[in-house]
Amino acid sequence: MDEREKIFAELRKQNIRITKQRKAIIDVLEGKHLTIQDVYSELRKRGYNNLGTVYNNIDFLLEHKIVAQIFINGKKHYDLTIDEKSHSADSHIHVTCKVNNNIIEINDSKIFEDIKQNEIFKNFRITKLQLVVEGVCDHFEKDSCKKDEACFIKALGQAR
Ligand SMILES: [Zn+2]
Numbered sequence: 001m002d003e004r005e006k007i008f009a010e011l012r013k014q015n016i017r018i019t020k021q022r023k024a025i026i027d028v029l030e031g032k033h034l035t036i037q038d039v040y041s042e043l044r045k046r047g048y049n050n051l052g053t054v055y056n057n058i059d060f061l062l063e064h065k066i067v068a069q070i071f072i073n074g075k076k077h078y079d080l081t082i083d084e085k086s087h088s089a090d091s092h093i094h095v096t097c098k099v100n101n102n103i104i105e106i107n108d109s110k111i112f113e114d115i116k117q118n119e120i121f122k123n124f125r126i127t128k129l130q131l132v133v134e135g136v137c138d139h140f141e142k143d144s145c146k147k148d149e150a151c152f153i154k155a156l157g158q159a160r
């Protein structure tokens with residue numbers, strides 16, 4: 001049984017049903033951050049044509065914390081959270097180059113711990129903590145981020 005199957009088996013035990021379409025959504029989100037439009041156009045290729053059902057299934061996955069939603073570049077993106085325990089929207093920072101919407105993840109639990117341990121939150125239980133860093137690469141003026149190879153964020157993503 002591979003990792004993914006183990007996770008599904010675990011969810012079944014909790015009566016969380018991973019239907020074919022829910023599985024398809026999980027598949028298309030693998031390694032990507034997608035908007036609802038992106039998810040829907042990928043699902044259409046697989047023969048799922050009902051946008052309402054896609055919305056409902058995304059809601060179901062959100063509710064069961066299998067997927068997280070993150071606002072990046074002004075748009076809601078969906079992100080898988082089930083790959084590994086450390087991979088949740090609360091453990092990695094999303095960094096995006098605004099020129100071409102490239103999104104990468106940086107894992108740095110220390111930053112999150114620093115926030116959680118901060119004096120301000122002494123009497124407060126944090127239930128959600130997301131970090132999104134938006135910006136442009138230094139050479140932005142030269143427009144080079146429009147070519148993916150020249151984008152610092154894109155290159156950083158590929159190096160990981
Ligand atoms: Zn992510």
Ligand SMILES: [Zn+2]
Binds near residue numbers: 150151152
């Ligand atoms: Zn860039």
